[in-house]
Amino acid sequence: MPEVEDESIEVQHLLAEPKTEHVSVDGALSLGKENSWKHTDLEKFSYGFDYIMKEDYGGFGPFNSQEQFELELGVLDGFLDEIDEVDDIHAANDISGACKDFLLDVELADKVSVLDYAPCVRSNLENSCSESQSPDFSGSSYAVMVLSESSIGTNSQSVGKICSLGNEVKSEVHYSSYDKWDTQAPAEQSTFHMSHDLEGLHEFDNDAKHLASAAPSDADENKVVQMGRQKRLRKPTKRFVEEFSDRKSKHAVEIEKSLSAASKGKRPRTGSHGKLCHAQDSKDRSSQMCTQSTFEDIEKLPDLKRLVIEKQRILSAAAKNKGLMWQERHLKALKSASRVGSFSETTIQTHFESQRQRGRPKKHLPRLCLESDNDDIASESEDDCVKKRRSKNSDRRKHQRMWTHPEVMKLVDGIAQYGTGRWTDIKKVMFSSSAYRTPVDLRDKWRNLLRASCAHKQKQSQIEVEEKLKHATRPLPKSILRRVRELASIHPYPRFSPGGRYVRRKKNAS
DNA sequence: TTTAGGG
């Protein structure tokens, strides 16, 4: 066990070394987040990562031997699975961003990491970006992860593609993967996922050709060719499916809000919107086609599988929509941040932080201009907007972000320093790095803290309170509570009486 | 724009 830990730390260190606080490949990949990485896997991973960075971006490099070829494929065996294990597959979106940010940091620090792959990555990323930029994949950052797989046995080779053009980074990762789903499925069912020459995915043919030309033996070539032919989407893991469908409604609401906001013209519209429109639209077509093609076969499938497919359909819809709020929310931060570097920094950091907070919705594919979802049916989308606007009022509590204890402590410190009433200052000083905490948020949180501390103060129902705290996901430590109470007496918040009870000002006070 | 207060 200590061995595993050591390795984990080492890998984390290597990957995240340039800037541990904000950006880390480890954060994006969720490496080390779970202990599932075995010692050997870690070794493989670090080697494979290195190799990919050096050779595999933009296509397979030459292989010295059959063994090496297979090794490199095997090296990343857990790669996709890990991404799947991350709370959602859109973590992939951040991988490229993380890479880029990582590179920027490496450059800035003028420090070459131990792996010494940074320059290589950069050039290859750029090459890849400019080379394979196709109409279907142009636009701002989003990610596509698709797997194709040979039909031979259970050892499958897959190609994952990660595009993030918005970050001016496009990366490709080739790996092999053992697809549990297919091995569980009877032979005749395993074809249900096959998609037939999807336009949006035509780049896979290119990948396959890369592979084919690089593959040392005929056997591999065969595999590779089949790979290209039998393009299919990887089915999301069960966990992914469940989480996604759980959040689906929430994201729908988010979109509604953004839509109405955009229609009101209150939200800033920048050039990136247009880009996004294009990219998202293209992606929508791809995913639509994917889902359609899977849908065609739905009749033939058993009920269980039909259910899964239906879920998948919902997922793709949700996936398309999830980025909207992300984009809107980050627009402010992006505007104030410097153009290139800070972009990925902000996004990555946000993603990283959200990763640490279980149960919180993650930020996802940037996605705007839903109206363009159905180019053919413009009127329908208008109707949708109306419907959404109508149901919008149902719940206003959207994109909430759980307050972590460190955050609470920062807030308390800030109040101790500035007192209540200077929330903007506190925000600037204590929460400068977290764009998602507005001064209003801080104030609201302080109000809640006061309430909590006051409730704790009242002895009568202390048992009840403690019960509640137990049930709470993150009960406030007594130390924090105590500080809040101290601070409350030093910096009395206007509407709270000294006694601690929340006093509402009478509206008709004369 | 920021803060206060209500929902």
Added chain:
DNA sequence: CCCTAAA
């Protein structure tokens, strides 16, 4: 967390 009013 969201919204509005007021400063």
